[in-house]
Amino acid sequence: MxxxxxxxxxxxxxxxxxxxxxxxxxxxxxxxxxxxxxxxxRRLNYQPHAFAQALARKRSNTLSAIIPFFTNYFFIEVLQGVQESLGALGYDLIIHGANSREQLEEYLFRSMKKGRVDGTLIFSLPLPDRFAQEFAEKKLPLVLVDSSHPKFDSIRVDNHEGTRAAVHHLISLGHRRIGFINANLRSIPAQERLRAFREALTERGITPDERIISSSRFTENDGFSRESGYKDMHELLQKGGELPSALFVSSDIQAVGVLAALRERNLRVPEDVAIVSFDNIELSKYFGLTTMSQPMHKMGEIAVQTMLNRIEHPDADVTSVNFTPTLVVRSSCGANREYILLDSN
Amino acid sequence: MxxxxxxxxxxxxxxxxxxxxxxxxxxxxxxxxxxxxxxxxRRLNYQPHAFAQALARKRSNTLSAIIPFFTNYFFIEVLQGVQESLGALGYDLIIHGANSREQLEEYLFRSMKKGRVDGTLIFSLPLPDRFAQEFAEKKLPLVLVDSSHPKFDSIRVDNHEGTRAAVHHLISLGHRRIGFINANLRSIPAQERLRAFREALTERGITPDERIISSSRFTENDGFSRESGYKDMHELLQKGGELPSALFVSSDIQAVGVLAALRERNLRVPEDVAIVSFDNIELSKYFGLTTMSQPMHKMGEIAVQTMLNRIEHPDADVTSVNFTPTLVVRSSCGANREYILLDSN
DNA sequence: ATCCTCTATGGAAGGGCTTTCAGAAGGTAG
DNA sequence: CTACCTTCTGAAAGCCCTTCCATAGAGGAT
The missing domain is CATH 1.10.260.40 (lambda repressor-like DNA-binding domains)
Structure with missing residues (x-):
């Protein structure tokens, strides 16, 4: 036929x-x-059979990506970079959204199926030990994005430096009483940002005030959500006490919720409370958020490059690329009058 | 080995x-x-080889999805529905972002590669004739989402009814002078919404005023972008003339831009201009947009179901599932005081 | 005890490609 | 004219699985 x-x-x-x-x-x-x-x-309209090729070549020209939350803008933007680079090279990308640890394991397992994919990208998820061991043993190419493991290549964001830059920016604008709306601490980036936040204050001679530091109880999206920001901000306001004059927020999407909560209390941004957040997702522009920009598209491209290198050289040394986020000044911090402030309530 | x-x-x-x-x-x-x-x-730690299975079974348990714009929230949410259903069934999903007609053809071509995928989902893109013919001839399963073709199954949104409901809602709130900020007319949904818009007014005895009807010149994302909404709103305001008291906007993301443009002119929403848009992406909640909700996740699930049916029964009649969008009333139309209005400038 | 039926099993064939290997064909040098 | 290369080519082997077919053996019926 x-x-x-x-x-x-x-x-x-x-x-x-x-x-x-x-x-x-x-x-x-x-x-x-x-x-x-x-x-x-051409006359017979021939098309090579991909699976037969893959079987004979022992190579599928397909990668898989496991992402924790499908609708998280950060992942989408990185994935776009991944897909674009890959598409141009004739590679295909299989996407797995893992909403739980079981699903993560299920998908990791599937990725190990011999020959299915040439490599796997894992986003922001901790790699379970048994899989780490198995992938390492079998030399299955694995690249971690926004996560890390000593045995595998990783593309990372320097949360420490990013957080410091954000906090120091606020300090340089004259703020001394700076609060922190963090995501859930079960997420590694949230842990890193919290530690860096305290250090950034301390090194400028400011004692962190735990009353205005909040780590989210929310587990959905590890607290990287608008709802989380909104509720946590409200709770912080509820507590009373002297308000912070500035806030560092661990993601743009949370900051959107924070803006809403502040607006409900008739607090103005940046006049009453200045804000700097993290990520620089497309959305943040709409809200005029000052934020630490992660080059998401670029990270995707580098992830692909790293993966292809790894496939070519299975025994090369483990690499780790670090991106230091850069400050994008818009209006929410009060330093940029030109940028239009969009605020949300 | x-x-x-x-x-x-x-x-x-x-x-x-x-x-x-x-x-x-x-x-x-x-x-x-x-x-x-x-x-x-178990002792030998055996894993079946996916490609050998696919070759022998003549079946890959993989689908591909071609989407026009990777970062469009609408697609992301539908895709999430697709991936979740698929993942549970042991199917894999390959995602192709097609930014141009050439890319679309390239990816369609790749999907036809014999055996590569069991079926292809196309989102919001017109199917080029030569491919339509070829897919039909070879009986390659193809399902269109938010697009249609007489020869293939489709999952559609009733743009006509959705638009009518939106416009009639505004009319019921007392508005008679209603404008329209539309996306680029090269997009089919934009065409349908424009026609329905005119009809909806006419059937209530209102003559559409072309001066306050704008179809975007923007081609990026077919004009379904914040920038497009922002610029088109500004242009409309520039023209002078009597302002509309209400606006129908063809997507939430454009509405975000419209809000910004209005705010810059010190026009309040909904007091000076009421707004109803289309999609109900997650974002719209943050802005308090009244909008026509499309059940995106559900559409993804139905798309998968349709595809699996098609795979099982290649010769079944062509089906077409129609979703009628439902009105979600928030604050931007002025009808819902309880809902907090978030506005953007 | 004999024949038949039925079930579980082994193994060959087949799926469509890549790659290796041996050999044909053509060219060069002695 | 022979010997030896060099290139190009055809075909077999191999990739790992599913499926079909034939058969062995158990059990039932006579």
Missing amino acids: AVTIYDIAREAKVGIGTVSRVFNNSPKVTVETRDKVISVA | AVTIYDIAREAKVGIGTVSRVFNNSPKVTVETRDKVISVA
């Missing part, structure tokens, strides 16, 4: 090996033979 | 056929044999 290299070989009166060589651009085929094969192939 | 069914057969002293049957849950294997095989397989 389907047309195969055998059909072409017969029609073109050549061997199947020659047909295969033509399609693989082998140099050792004369121009005439090549032309003959190509013209027959 | 890798362990295959041959290894297992040898170790368990059975035939390869039996091993295969065990893994495919064939009933004609005695419990003892099955146990023996399973225990050996």
Whole structure:
């Protein structure tokens, strides 16, 4: 039914090996033979069978990506970078949204299925030990994005430096009483940002006030959500006590919720409370958020590059690329009058 | 190197056929044999080779989805529905972001590669004729989401009814002078919404005023972007003339831009201008947008179901599922005081 | 005891490709 | 004219699985 290299070989009166060589651009085929094969192939409307190729080549030209939350803008933007680079190279990308630890394991397991994918990208998720061991043993290419493990390549964001820059920016604007609306501490970035936050204050001679430091109880999206920011801000306001004059918020999406909560209390941004957040997702522009920008698209590209290197050189040393977020000044911190402030309530 | 069914057969002293049957849950294997095989397989840490299975089964358990714009929230939410349903069924999803017609064709071409995927989902993109013909001829399963073609199954949104409901809602609130900020007319939904907009007014005895109807010149994302809404709103205001008292906007993301433009002109929403938009993406909640809700997640699930049916029954009649959007009343239309208005400038 | 039925099993064939290997054909040098 | 290369080519082997077919053996019926 389907047309195969055998059909072409017969029609073109050549061997199947020659047909295969033509399609693989082998140099050792004369121009005439090549032309003959190509013209027959075109006439018969031949399409190589991807799985047969993969089986014979022991290579699938497919990668999988496991992301924790499908609708998190950060992942979407990184993924876009990944897909664009990959698409151009003729690779395919399988996407797995893992909403729980079981799902993560299920998908990791599936990725290990021999031959299914040439490599796996894991986003922001801690790699369970048994899988770490298995992937390492079998030398299955694995690249971690926004996460890390000593045995595997990683693309990381320097949460420490990013947080410091944000906090120091606020300090440089004259703020001394700075609060922190953090995501859930079960997330590694949230842990790192909290530690860095305290240090950033301390090193400038400011004692962190635990009453205005809040780590989210929310578990959905590890607290990286608007609801989380909104509720946590309200709770912080509820407590009474002297308000912070500025806030560092661990993600833009939370900051959107924070803006809403502040507005409900008739507090103005940046006049009453200045805000700096983290990520620089597309959304943050709409709200005029000053934020620490992560080059998400770029991270995707680098992840692909790292992965391809790893596939080529399975025994190369483990690499780790670190991106230091850069400050994007908009209006929510009060330092940029030109930028229009969008505020949400 | 890798362990295959041959290894297992040898170790368990059975035939390869039996091993295969065990893994495919064939009933004609005695419990003892099955146990023996399973225990050996576990000991050797056996994993079936996906491509060999696909080759032998002539079935890959993989679908591809082609989406026009990776960062469009609408697609992301539908995709989430698709991936979740699929993941649970053991299917994999390959995602292709097509930013141009060439890319669309390239990806369609890739999806046709024999055996690569069991079916293809196309989102919001018109299917080029030559591909329509080829997919139909070869009976390659194809499902269109937010798009349609007489020869293929489709999951559609009733733009006509949705638009009518939106406009009639505004009319019921007393508005008579209603404008329209539309996306680029090269997009089918934009065309449908424009036609329905005019009809909805006419049927209530209102003559559409072309001066306050704007279809975007922007081509990026077919004009479904914040920038597009922002600029088009500004242009409309620039023109002078009597302002509309209400606006229908063809997507939430454009509405965000519209809000910003209005705020810059010190026009209040909903007092000076009421707004109803379309989509009900997550974002719209943050802005208090009254909008026509499309059940995106559900659409994804239905798309998967339709696809699986099509795979099972290649010759079944073409189906078309229609979703009628429902009105979600928040504050931007002025009808809901309880809902907090978030506004953007 | 004999024949038949039925079930569980082993193994070959087949799926479509890549790659290796041996050999044909053509060219060069002696 | 022979010997030896060099290139190009055809075909077999291999990738790992599913499935079909034939058969062995158990059990039932006579």
